[in-house]
Amino acid sequence: MIFTISQEALLDAINIIQRGLPTRTPLPILNGIKLEVKEDHLVFTSSNSDLGIQMIVQDESLEVLATGQTVIPGRYLIDITRKLDGPVEMSLIENKVLLIRSDRVEYKLHTMNVEDYPEVNFLENNTPIKFSAALLKEIIKETNYATSELEKRPILTGVNFKYEDKKLYCVATDSYRLSQKIVDVDHEMEPFNIVIPNKSLDELAKILDYSDGEVEFYIAQNKVLFKIDNILFQTRLLDGVYPDTLRIIPTEFPLSIKFNKNDLLKSVERVSLLSPKERDNQYNIIKLSVKKDQSVEIASTNSEIGDAHEVIIPAEGIDGPPINIAFSSKYLTEALRAFSSNEVVLNFAGEIRPFVIKGDLDENMLHLILPVRID
Amino acid sequence: MIFTISQEALLDAINIIQRGLPTRTPLPILNGIKLEVKEDHLVFTSSNSDLGIQMIVQDESLEVLATGQTVIPGRYLIDITRKLDGPVEMSLIENKVLLIRSDRVEYKLHTMNVEDYPEVNFLENNTPIKFSAALLKEIIKETNYATSELEKRPILTGVNFKYEDKKLYCVATDSYRLSQKIVDVDHEMEPFNIVIPNKSLDELAKILDYSDGEVEFYIAQNKVLFKIDNILFQTRLLDGVYPDTLRIIPTEFPLSIKFNKNDLLKSVERVSLLSPKERDNQYNIIKLSVKKDQSVEIASTNSEIGDAHEVIIPAEGIDGPPINIAFSSKYLTEALRAFSSNEVVLNFAGEIRPFVIKGDLDENMLHLILPVRID
Secondary structure (H helix, E strand, O other), X not given: OEEEEXXXXXXXXXXXXXXXXXXXXXXXXXXXXXXXXXXXXXXXEEEOOOEEEEEEEOOOOOEEEEOEEEEEEHHHXXXXXXXXXXXXXXXXXXXXXXEEEEOOEEEEEEOEOHHHOOOOOOOOOOOOEEEEHHHHHHHHXXXXXXOOOOOOOHHHHEEXXXXXXXXXXEEEEOOOEEEEEEEEOOOOOOOEXXXXXXXXXXXXXXXXXXXXXXXXXXXXXXXXXXXXXXXXXXXXXXXXXXXXXXXXXXXXXXXXEEEEHHHHHXXXXXXXXXXXXXXXXXXXXXXXXXXXXXXXXXXXXXXXXXEEEEEEOOOOOOEOOOEEEEEEHHHHHHHHHOOOOOEEEEEEOOOOOOEEEEEOOEEEEEEEEOOEOOO | OEEEEEHHHHXXXXXXXXXXXXXXXXXXXXXXXXXXXXXXXXXXEEEOOOXXXXXXXXXXXXXXXXXXXXXXXXXXXXXXXXXXXXEEEEEEEOOOEEEEEEXXXXXXXXXXXXXXXXXXXXXXXXXXXXXXXXXXXXXXXXXXXXXXXXXXXXXXHEEXXXXXXXXXXXXXXXXXXXXXXXXXXXXXXXXXXXXXXXXXXXXXXXXXXXXXXXXEEEEOOOEEEEEEOOEEEEEEOOOOOOOOOHXXXXXXXXXXXXXXXXXHHHHHHHXXXXXXXXXXXXXXXXXXXXXXXXXXXXXXXXXXXXXXXXXXXXXXXXXXXXXXXXXXXHHHHHHHHOOOOOEEEEEEOOOOOOEEEEEOOEEEEEEEEOOEOOO
């Protein structure tokens, strides 16, 4: 195995492929990146218990002198590639040592046994759904933050993708708040209902940063494959039945208030400063009140430190009854940040019922937050 | 106590004064910032077991309606001040609660008992040494990194400032490497020999970022005071006798090699990539060799991972015997970064003797690194 390639092309590939390296693994071989050198292209593969990534490199700077394959210690290959400059030559010596040369520097890296690298079966069959990379990134940004970080109910640590009647429902919830995005799909398909782990979606979002093209989305029983340009990104699915969330979303709202999103964000951040830190998020509570004179105020109290309150001016006149509702300021902040709209509407169904946030520009998106009871 | 001030002026003061807050303290009152409101200025004070900072604020935006004094929880005052906008009003209610108002937000902070705040006696007597803030910052940057982080020999956790015969010797060493800067002082003074804790110098350097004026430096038995514009910065000194380091610096160098600093830095970083991580720094070893043909090479070996080597081209021809010397790449990298010169000279006294680094533009500065024995 001998080839040369530009440092830029190599770094681009490594930046993608490193997303599939495990943070910790009982299987040391997975700390390596598998490299197959073919006659006119390279194939990089990485995988861990959740996902597998494969990338084909066909750069014009690539010159293959001898084909071959090996597994290279991942962290070292990343560190080295970042520091190199100009053309890079790689060659395998006696199937054991990878010689990397660039300019006046030379590395000899002990490789891992390519026979030990587990086969990753990339799924590619039947008809895929097609998205723009931008839309898929948007869906992840708008839903993934609302998944649960706790393993108590594992199914909630993923985003639910459900297809029915030419609509794709994307939902995430940690049972205290929920995010839902509905995407129209223009061709008919078999219905499906799957849950993708949030960590896999985090990595996928980072890879999508490198693409502005189209993504093909293939679905099987227990895994899904995203095909992005010359990259295959496959992740396992979560087992179990995702809760039916549609029925917990209120539909009647006696009170709706429109806010400038950035003004509201800043006010919430200012008032939350006194919320006790370093405790369970549940305690990070602020109170929103609409008075009889229709003025709106948010406030927080911290018995040890003091309290804060701020009057906020809605973007439009208010039509509805007074209200007094308390909730996590973190949940509101994260929900607001997921909107692209400059103006958002908070829709209240009552003091102890979930409230719903919508944005002008984000028609098919909805965020819901459960209030907490206060005295 | 009632006054108003612009958010900018308040934030400037808080940014300085927060440097004196303790990270951890058995004396909770020190988590507070003392504020004295005088008829035409404010005085902020913070202190911990190492240092005390006092700042006088006489901003044109300041309007005092009633004088007074209090101690405000430091972290909260910082967080709040950062988030405010426009003029800020502060008033003390019943000596217990600080009311902070700005735009539509209002905070009520429980204050701490001002009687409990320990007196900080700021030293200001006899004749000070005067430096430009820029020079003092340079001295700290060039020496402080070489102090010891370990408490095994506490005296080495500070920088030695010794004045003799119109020269100020600034020296730091952790006993494996050393940095020395000699500054000419143009007026005669009493000799002194003091050691300033490295953490205090870190904080001082950050405060100097805000100044381009002159610094007055007052010295007493067990503490020193830096007066920077309207800021008093006082730190305790380390007890003990600083080792006489001059005698360990070699003066005869059979081999000197001039390098482009940035090229050398990059080469060292590339070759160090394989050095074992997460171990004692001592293990982060690279080897520099000058061959008989006068080519220069650096190399590292990691029995588990592999090895790296790079030929480096000196900036000038070499005149001297071949050498084979091993040392910590971290020490060399940190020393090189302390130089402003584009070209540096490595002066070798022998394979098992310390080597000395000098720079064209940094005449009064010298860095020394102890080699390690290799097989």
